[in-house]
Amino acid sequence: MSASSQTFSALLPGDVSDDSSKRALLAEIDASCRVPVLFFVISGLLWLLAGTALALVASIKLHSPGFLASWEFLTFGRVRPAHLNTVIYGFASQTGIGVTLWLMCRLCRVPFVAPGLATVAAIFWNIGLTVGVVGILIGDSTSIEWLELPRYSTPILFFSYVLVAVWAIITFRLRREQHLYVSQWYLLAAILWFPWLYATAQIMLLIEPVRGVVQAAVNWWFAHNVLGLWFTPIGLASIYYFIPKVIGRPIHSYYLSVLGFWSLALFYNWNGLHHLIGGPMPAWMITVSIVASVMMLIPVTTVAINHHMTMWGHFGKLKHSPTLRFVVVGALCYTATSLQGIANSLRSYSEVVHFTHHTIAHAHLGLYGFFAMVMFGSLYYIIPRITQREWPSLGLISLHFWACFLGLALYVVPLSLGGILQGLAMNDASVPFLKVVEGTLPWLKLRTFAGLLLGLGHVAFVGNLVWLLARVFGPYRKPVVAILMGAETAAVVGK
Amino acid sequence: MNVLAILMIGGVLAVPGVALVALRWASHRGELNLPERAALLPFDEEEPVGRATDQILNRQSAES
Amino acid sequence: MSVHSDNRGQSGLDSGEATDVRDLHAAILRERPDPIEGREPLNLWVVAFIAALLFWAGTYLTQYSGGFRSDEFAERQINPAPAPVAAGGGAEDPVSKAVKEGAIVFATSCSPCHQADGNGVSGQFPPLAASEWVLAEGPNRIARIVLNGLSGPIQVKGSEYNNAMNAFRDSLDDRQIANVLTYIRNSWGNKASLVTPAEVGAIRGGTSDRSQAWTVADLEKVPVSGGAAPAGAPALTPAALKEALKKLSPDELKSVLQDVGK
The missing domain is CATH 1.10.760.10 (Cytochrome c-like domain)
Structure with a gap:
């Protein structure tokens, strides 16, 4: 292993190239992204490890309630929101921002502008989130799903979002490439949507709470849109960039991609209220959200056609590219989770699966299968380029992929089926409730096992990254510093 | 009507407004009508079309 | 073994003969039966699919919106059912x-x-x-x-x-x-x-x-x-x-x- 990886690193552009003029622009952009992107990515991955641990605790508690029961701060009611908020705001958002920053620089063809601004944003983000997660664990949760972070932490986070948005606008204004690629549409939209969503939800639910069922409406409008207008666009932007980039072939149809973006922008915002089917909401509000959910077939099918047709004839490359593996699995999960979500939004289907583990499986298929997998793939592409170091261990990459892939399959498939069985049993008045609960136990135990596999994959990934970073700061110290200095000078000139 | 309500309603009106302006801006600049050029934007002389990147796994078996 | 890892790398093929390599790839790409990438126009089936979806959306919205009333919670009810009135009862009764x-x-x-x-x-x-x-x-x-x-x-x-x-x-x-x-x-x-x-x-x-x-x-x-x-x-x-x-x-x-x- 070590012999082959050393041979491997000898082939690296960063190591063998002294003819920097030929690869000037991309290398300059990549190197200029190093500090802020790595800051976001590494803190995101540390939150991922924390979130995985919290998830395992929560998952074990569901089938073995006595587990760690003596600690108040690890009760299910605190661990579960702590898990949700660490993976959403810690891992997914920060890694997503890291990838966004790099993609924006690459597609605008400008070296990183104002790296200080982005780094300050990352620092504030982590401070705000640490305060918030500790707040949840000591019992200060707001009890509003997806917004459990206590009120004293959210302004810090919001400040950070605004800095990122400002950074994106500055970069966009300074772009050297005049035309926009579809990924840029998605990224710019996501970066402007999210502060709007977050501020609206904070004001209407925590600062000046609205009354009655309107709270539920605002809550689900926000929670669903975090997925659809924040994570989905970043994930799709990455897929639209990395699949063509890795296989060396432009996307199948640019028209379809434009249609996909604008139909997502038009329809997604209305979807959230399908979580309240059967609730005390005026019928038309639910109906409108169901219609909008079904209309999501337009962006979903256009994106699916585009990704699949681009890959057509190139599936052999999956064998060689870790980025392509993760991103293609992510793209397939996007199609799957979207279709599943559309089915879930229908009244007759929702009657069965609402309030069951099916919903949990669906959420993980979307956020993990789609978003996290795409982010992993993107990082496998980005990190060697911004650090000028190749991945030290190909074995760990394979371990990461297969552990996550199997873990995901073992998580989503059984829990989806188990959720449907659970829903059917709950709708059968002759089955006692305790029987229904007991019936879910095998699926819950399987989920803990799947969670362990996912955790193994995460540890492999982070281990590989630490090894890579050790090389950055290890024997190659001198060239790295030289590249970094050169890049910063160039970035100043770029302004 | 308090300030927050005005802010919220303003936000609800502003977001579709910005979207419409963006759509108009894009169509004026021909962004919606440049399929060949736009699809090639991820590529350049350094990483041209037709060349795969990131082919790092399983090389021994794939290439002699 | 030399060109695979990262093509920004200055491997032998890239440095001297970049044009030839690209021509070579372009020729390979042309051989494929696939349409030219990126320029694929909107498929007629896609347009028909969207039209069918829009038609369904309009139908569903009018059928199941409870007359768009803020006080109607049952989606199938377009107007609230009239209260049962005793036979023969007039308005003034x-x-x-x-x-x-x-x-x-x-x-x-x-x-x-x-x-x-x-x-x-x-x-x-x-x-x-x-x-x-x-x-x-x-x-x-x-x-x-x-x-x-x-x-x-x-x-x-x-x-x-x-x-x-x-x-x-x-x-x-x-x-x-x-x-x-x-x-x-x-x-x-x-x-x-x-x-x-x-x-x-x-x-x-x-x-x-x-x-x-x-x-x-x-x-x-x-x-x-x-x-x-x-x-x-x-x-x-x-x-x-x-x-x-x-x-x-x-x-x-x-x-x-x-x-x-x-």
Whole structure:
């Protein structure tokens, strides 16, 4: 292993190239992204490890309630929101921002502008989130799903979002490439949507709470849109960039991609209220959200056609590219989770699966299968380029992929089926409730096992990254510093 | 009507407004009508079309 | 082995003969039957699919939006169902007017148990349709049930029901109780006399000392109609009490009622 990886690193552009003029622009952009992107990515991955641990605790508690029961701060009611908020705001958002920053620089063809601004944003983000997660664990949760972070932490986070948005606008204004690629549409939209969503939800639910069922409406409008207008666009932007980039072939149809973006922008915002089917909401509000959910077939099918047709004839490359593996699995999960979500939004289907583990499986298929997998793939592409170091261990990459892939399959498939069985049993008045609960136990135990596999994959990934970073700061110290200095000078000139 | 309500309603009106302006801006600049050029934007002389990147796994078996 | 890892790398092929390599790849790409990438126009099937979706969306929206009313929660209902009106009732008829208002009270306070069709739930909630209790000559007993609730077994139409009904003394006023009683006495084929708010008010006053729910045994001591007090009650009759209360000023009346309420 070590012999082959050393041979491997000898082939690296960063190591063998002294003819920097030929690869000037991309290398300059990549190197200029190093500090802020790595800051976001590494803190995101540390939150991922924390979130995985919290998830395992929560998952074990569901089938073995006595587990760690003596600690108040690890009760299910605190661990579960702590898990949700660490993976959403810690891992997914920060890694997503890291990838966004790099993609924006690459597609605008400008070296990183104002790296200080982005780094300050990352620092504030982590401070705000640490305060918030500790707040949840000591019992200060707001009890509003997806917004459990206590009120004293959210302004810090919001400040950070605004800095990122400002950074994106500055970069966009300074772009050297005049035309926009579809990924840029998605990224710019996501970066402007999210502060709007977050501020609206904070004001209407925590600062000046609205009354009655309107709270539920605002809550689900926000929670669903975090997925659809924040994570989905970043994930799709990455897929639209990395699949063509890795296989060396432009996307199948640019028209379809434009249609996909604008139909997502038009329809997604209305979807959230399908979580309240059967609730005390005026019928038309639910109906409108169901219609909008079904209309999501337009962006979903256009994106699916585009990704699949681009890959057509190139599936052999999956064998060689870790980025392509993760991103293609992510793209397939996007199609799957979207279709599943559309089915879930229908009244007759929702009657069965609402309030069951099916919903949990669906959420993980979307956020993990789609978003996290795409982010992993993107990082496998980005990190060697911004650090000028190749991945030290190909074995760990394979371990990461297969552990996550199997873990995901073992998580989503059984829990989806188990959720449907659970829903059917709950709708059968002759089955006692305790029987229904007991019936879910095998699926819950399987989920803990799947969670362990996912955790193994995460540890492999982070281990590989630490090894890579050790090389950055290890024997190659001198060239790295030289590249970094050169890049910063160039970035100043770029302004 | 308090300030927050005005802010919220303003936000609800502003977001579709910005979207419409963006759509108009894009169509004026021909962004919606440049399929060949736009699809090639991820590529350049350094990483041209037709060349795969990131082919790092399983090389021994794939290439002699 | 040399060109694979990262093509920004200055491997042998790239440095000298970049044009040739690209030409070579372009030629390979042209050989494929695939259309030229990125320029694929919108497929007609995609357009047809979107059109079909839009058509479905319009249909579903009009069918299941409850008439876009803010107070309509059942998606299948485009207009609220008209309240059942006693046959032959005109607009000016006091019975049909009371029935119309009583229907609203019934829908919110009574129908969860007694059901919208007035047939109740077997064994638990007795029916109101064709019930001998509802169709009694006067409202004496049913008004008491509504005011204080009912607990324990009750025989209705030959079947036994055993459950508890809660009291509506504090949540409904005389007018609402009178209207809902008129409604149940004149719906689902029932036909009985109008109940007036004054009658309910008198019964409310006469039973103000009762705090627990009625039982069938107690109710059977109450005459079906007329203003007589239940047997065994204090000598004070509701009629006498009403006369006494009429002499008080509104404020005094209020404070008396509040004291009694405690």
